Amino acid sequence: MSIMASFNLSSLNAGFFILLGIPGLEQFHIWIGFPFISYLAALAGIGVLLYLIFKEHSLHEPMFFFLSMLAATDLILSNTCVPKTFSIFCLGPQEISFPGCLIQMFFLHYSFAMDSAILIVMAFDRYVVICFPLRYTTILTHQTITKIVMGIISRSFCIIFPCVFLLKRLPFCQTLIIPHTNCEHIGVARLACADISINIWYGLVVPIMTVTSDLILKNTGV
Numbered sequence: 001m002s003i004m005a006s007f008n009l010s011s012l013n014a015g016f017f018i019l020l021g022i023p024g025l026e027q028f029h030i031w032i033g034f035p036f037i038s039y040l041a042a043l044a045g046i047g048v049l050l051y052l053i054f055k056e057h058s059l060h061e062p063m064f065f066f067l068s069m070l071a072a073t074d075l076i077l078s079n080t081c082v083p084k085t086f087s088i089f090c091l092g093p094q095e096i097s098f099p100g101c102l103i104q105m106f107f108l109h110y111s112f113a114m115d116s117a118i119l120i121v122m123a124f125d126r127y128v129v130i131c132f133p134l135r136y137t138t139i140l141t142h143q144t145i146t147k148i149v150m151g152i153i154s155r156s157f158c159i160i161f162p163c164v165f166l167l168k169r170l171p172f173c174q175t176l177i178i179p180h181t182n183c184e185h186i187g188v189a190r191l192a193c194a195d196i197s198i199n200i201w202y203g204l205v206v207p208i209m210t211v212t213s214d215l216i217l218k219n220t221g222v
Contacts, residue, residue, distance in 0.1 A: 017188070018178065019088055070118045074111070080104055113160055116211065170199075186199065
């Protein structure tokens with residue numbers, strides 16, 4: 001309660017937020033954070049994977065290119081969340097600026113959207129290999145792969161970027177404390193002192209439609 005009281009802030013324009021970590025488990029944060037050392041091993045593994053795909057010419061195929069995209073997206077996701085989470089677990093509640101919170105929120109959700117889209121493309125790649133093995137190189141040409149990559153990036157950006165504007169329009173005049181380890185759309189919106197119906201509907205409908213459409217595409221072989 002003392003932590004909550006000391007960070008009880010009021011502002012129409014949010015200057016910064018306080019990330020608490022996991023409420024009620026503050027005394028265990030240091031132990032919860034210990035396994036996050038494996039984050040360094042994960043970074044090393046992703047780095048080795050990307051290096052091998054880049055250097056080994058026999059791996060310069062669409063499937064491994066999409067695999068490298070998936071690894072790079074996971075790298076973005078890890079660097080977006082883990083360092084701040086680790087600092088919270090080791091040093092206690094941490095401040096994050098409003099712009100920093102928006103950036104973290106964007107890349108957090110953007111990475112998940114990218115992962116889902118890349119998995120669809122990888123499923124399509126395997127579908128072509130199995131059903132049209134002799135036409136594989138003519139179907140997945142460099143031009144086609146470039147268009148697919150641009151489509152993945154654009155789709156994920158168009159889905160997530162509106163969340164930034166939906167949060168920037170809100171006034172914040174309540175306690176700017178986020179009982180979590182990172183900024184996420186609805187978690188930040190709930191701190192606003194205004195109607196957040198649009199945020200709730202967007203945060204609910206868009207992910208459900210995205211995940212549902214992705215599942216349908218994967219199950220039908222794209």
